[in-house]
Amino acid sequence: MPNGPVLRLQGITKTYPGVVANDGVDLEVAGGTVRGLLGENGAGKSTLMKVLFGMTRPDAGTIEVEGVERRFRSPADAIAAGIGMVQQHFSLVPDFTVAENLVLGSEPRVRRLFIDRRRAVSEVQALADRYGFRLDAGARVADLAVGARQRVEILKALHRGARILVLDEPTAALAPQEVVELFTVVRSLQAQGCTIILITHKLPEIVANCDEATVLRDGAVVGTRRLEDHERVPGPERDALEADLARLMVGRALPDPPARASTSGGPALSLVGVGDGERVGPLDIEVRAGEIVGVAGVEGNGQTELIELVLGVRRCRSGHIVIAGRDVTRLPVGQRLRQGVAHIAEDRHAAAVASDLSVADNCALGHQDRPPLARSGGRLSASGVQRFAADVVARYGVRTPSLQATVAQLSGGNQQKLVVGREVARRPAVMIAAQPTRGLDVGATAFVHQELVDLRDAGCAVLLVSLDLSEVLAVADRIVVMRGGRIVGEGRPDELDELTVGAWMTGTSEVPA
Amino acid sequence: MSTVIVPPVETPPPKGGRPPATAALVGRHGVRTVVLFVGTALAALVVAAPIIAIAGANPLDAYRALFEGSLGSQRGLAETLVATTPLLVAGLAVSVAFRGGLFNIGVEGQLVIGGLVAGTIGAQATLPPVVHVVVAMAGGAAAAAAWALIPALLKAYRGVHEVITTIMLNYVAFALSTYLVSPGGLLVSKTQPSATEKVKDTAVLPRVWAPTRLHAGIFVAGALVAVTWWFLFRTRAGYRLRMVGGNPTAARFNGIDPRRVTVQTMCLSGALAGLAGAIEVLGVHLRYFDSFSPGYGFDAIAVALLGAITPVGVAASALFFGVLRSGSVLLQARAGVSRDMITVISGLVVAFVAARVVLERRLSRKEPR
Known part of the structure; x- marks a missing residue:
């Protein structure tokens, strides 16, 4: 239902000591459309969304929702005005069912004292079915896959009456099949009149799914562009569009993707039958000098444990780890590092x-x-x-x-x-790069990829562990897929496509809903 | 070796070379630290004023008495420095532990153990001058470090929280020391109840400002400030200590063994606490008296917090608390305010430091991403 703007931000300005996070941002979103919001880290996307969701107050500027000017003092105000937000990190109670999570705070009661669980489940199930969500309202959230949890978050926003839905980096933790399902959900929401703002730095997702894209740079809007259907089809027009948007985001042209390795040397890191006896292994991986091996997999399938085993932070219960010709299975972290190991941690604040x-x-x-x-x-x-x-x-x-x-x-x-x-x-002789570009923008990501490639070209063995499949496909010379702590597939990126790898990642059976 | 494809944006390359030593001495934001220090101390004094009024005295008179008593005469000044000495050394003990991510509440107990052992060595051993006093202090430090080893090992290898164990070991230390100098106890003096024998002249920290009680311990304390600073910021062991305090997991992933560093940190903190007790016994009391410490080890926590756990800050805040302590005599005598009022003031300092942490977190949360 195309009509006037349901959301109008005018002159939103927010300064922090020393930095202008938003500098007179104007944004108009038409009802029933999907709007992509692009920008590098620090471009002001998060600040703008915090302003919109009432998490911070702007220094100047106005917010109009459905023609009415609003002042949000807290997220509660924003929710009351019909704005919903799905953050990157979910806020669900894992031990509660889907229905319990949704009604939390406004539970249907029996005699004012007891929660009417049956009604909660049926209400929520009806809501899920109305939007065509594949969800069991009685399932425990802890038992759901990441994609399904995200649908619970979306449903929670809808349950609270959201008509404008903000999705912040929604695909960051999803497997390819889950991404497909997410965008099916987005389209069905759109069909029912919801307005969606999609924040991401993955250009192809914007191009494939948005009606319009707005690019932020240095706190200001540098361009808004309608996307036509013929531009979504893979081809030169789409490539030109993506290049355009990327240039707008970074303010300069992006470098070409790095070249593959031509030759590789002897094994620099080999794991033989390595396992920790519980969450990972036994598995075999060999990384040669001058080679990037990408480890793909859905989060929580033993990647973290694998890294800890290689570094010596986790005890190795079986097998042998050889780094640069030396068996380090029984050596402490410090001595392994002296063998020439470097490590980009997946969670920099933790490690x-x-x-x-x-x-x-x-x-x-x-x-x-x-x-x-x-x-x-x-x-x-x-x-x-x-x-x-x-x-x-x-x-x-x-x-x-x-x-x-x-x-x-x-x-x-x-x-x-x-x-x-x-x-x-x-x-380093061996670089363990775990999620090296998590949370980085396009420019910084390209930079990190180039660093890894330079290391490889200098003869370093690189083990790249990433949840971002496109990253693994783009950079690695060889890919192994982990599931349930084991290697379930292996191949060269030019022989593989996202769907094959995705099937390995999630297993032959479908993702539990 | 690598091509930088994202050039540094508007970042002038920071100047290499020697870092400004003063910056490290007073913390990263020197001026800010000083302002916060003075502000916190003043705030505590201001808020204490109505409490003094409620206690029935004129706050201005009380503060005049406090500062005259501590700074207004030769004797007052000397007493201030005498009181500063153990606070300073014990404050260093607390702050070293803080730097390493540990909250050592056991400084008081370690200080008692250090004082007892130093007093015993001072009284029982026969050694040449200088050597004797050094050995006595070292013995006190070593004994207190060994005492701190218990919570250190429990923390590092069993994950028992050091706050619990150090508090509990305080009571063990108090009881043990009392027992040893009780009638019939192993170390009790033949002439003086509840004390060890007088330390020999060779083991006494000499008086340096006749006729006052000011003793050479103040110089030892000053030297310890410099040594502690040097250790923390100019040695690899100090770096490891600070890194484990900052993020033990990151330290571990980079080849530092946090457990070993934790043990070292706690023992170092204990050794400093033991030195504080040893200096007090060898410089002021000249024998170990049961419960000779009026809670220096607890005040040291406030000292370390007010001093923002930098060695120089600790020295300044020890001086502040030293002023309070030595001025409290005249405060009671002239203004009729109980000496316990300084406990109120130091409690307020801790409260304001805690409030400051919250305030700073608030401020830093506003920083942009």
Whole structure:
């Protein structure tokens, strides 16, 4: 039902100390359309959505919903106005059923004291069926796959009366089949008159699914573009469109995708029958020098444990791990690192940086025991640390107020650049890159990919573990697929397509709904 | 070696070379730290004023008495420094533990153990001058470190929270030391009940400002400030300690064994606490008296918090608490306010420091992504 704008943001400005996050953003979204919101990290997407959802108040600007000007003091106000948001991280109670999660806070009662579970289930099931959601209202959320949990989140927003739905990076954690299903859901919502705002930095998703795309850069709208149906078909027109949008986002043309490896050397990392006796293995993986092996898989299928096994953080109960010709199965972390292992952690806050320590201190991590940072007698060279950190910061374009600033003051993308820079500076023989581009924008992602390729070309063995299948397909020279802690498929990217790999990732049977 | 395809955007390459030493000395944001320090101390004094009024005295008179008593005379000044010394060393003990991610509430117990062992070595051993006092202090430090080893091992290898174990070991330390100097106890003096024998002259920290009680311990404390700073910021062991305190998992993934560092940190903290007790016994009391410490180890927590756990900050805040402590005598005598009022003030300091943490978190949450 095309009609006037249901949502109009005018002159939204939000400044934080030192940074203008939103600079007079105007956004008009027509009812019943799907709007894509594109932008690099720090472009102001999140701030804009926080403003829209009442999580932060703008310094200037107005919000109109369905022609009525609104002032949101909290998300509750935004929900009351018919705005729903599905965040990247779900807020569901795992031990509750789908129905219980939905009615939480407004439960149907029996004699005011008891919850009418039967009515809750039937109400929710009716809602799910109305929108054509494949969901069992009586199922426990903990038993659902990620895609199904996301549908629960969407349904929760609808249940609260959302007519404008904001999806923040909805495909980040989904398997390919789940992505397909998500966009089926989006279209059926659209058909029923919902307006959808889709935030993502995956260009193909925008191009395939949105009616219009708005690009933000440096806190301002740099362009809004209608997408025509003929542009969605794969072909030169679509390529040109994607290149256009990418250029708008980054402000410059993107480099070509990196070339594949031509030759590879001897094995640099080999796992033979390796397992931890519970969640992963036994499995065999070999990575040769000058080769990138991509590990694909749905989250929680043993990838984290695999990395911990290779690094020596998790005890290896079976098999052997050989790094650069040396059996390291029984060696502690430090000695493995000295064998030439570097590690880009999948969760940098958990395993890579200390947020309250300075940029300089964090750059030095893992380098502190070698000259020029180390000095004789157990001393640490302050000037060495400073010079080294300055080098990492300059070489990798880490935007930081100073080397003494804490890492918490940096944006996520800059923190990641710091980690990548620090680890590449080890000149590793084996690089374990776990989700190295999670949360990074297009420019930074291309940068990290290029770093990995450069490492490979310099003869490093790279083990790339990623939940983003397109990343694995784009960068790896060889792909292995993990499911249930084991290797279930292997091949070269030019022999494989997303759907084959997707089927390996999720197993032969369908995803449980 | 690598081509940078995303060039650094508007980032002037930070200057290499030597970092400003002062920045590390007073924390990363020097001026801000000083302002916060003074602000917190003043806020505590201001809020304490109505409480003093309720207690029936004029707050202005009370504060005048407090500062005259602590800073207004040679004797007052000396007493201030005497009170500062154990607070400073014990404050360093707390702050080293904080840096390593540990909350050592057992400083008081470790201080008692350190004082007892130092007093015993001072009284029983026969050694040449200088050597004797050094050995006595080292013995006190070592004994307290061993005492701290128990919670350290429990924390590192069994995951028992150090707050629980250190608090409990405080009571063990109090009871054990009391028992040892009770009638018939192993270490009790023949002439003085509830104390060890007087330490020999060779083991005494000499007085340095006759006729006051100010002793050489203040110089030891000052040296410990410098050594602690150097250790934390200029050695690899100090770096590991700070990194484990900052993020033990990240440390572990980078080849640092957080368990070993945790044990080292707690023992180092214990050793400093033991030194605080040893200095107090060898410099002021000249023998170990049962419950000689009026709670230095607990005040040290407030000292460390107010000092933002940097060594120089700890020195400044120890001085502040030293002023309160030595001024409290005149506060009671002249203004008629109970000495316990300084406990109220130090409690307020802790409350304001805690509030400050919340405030800072609020401020930093506003920072953009």
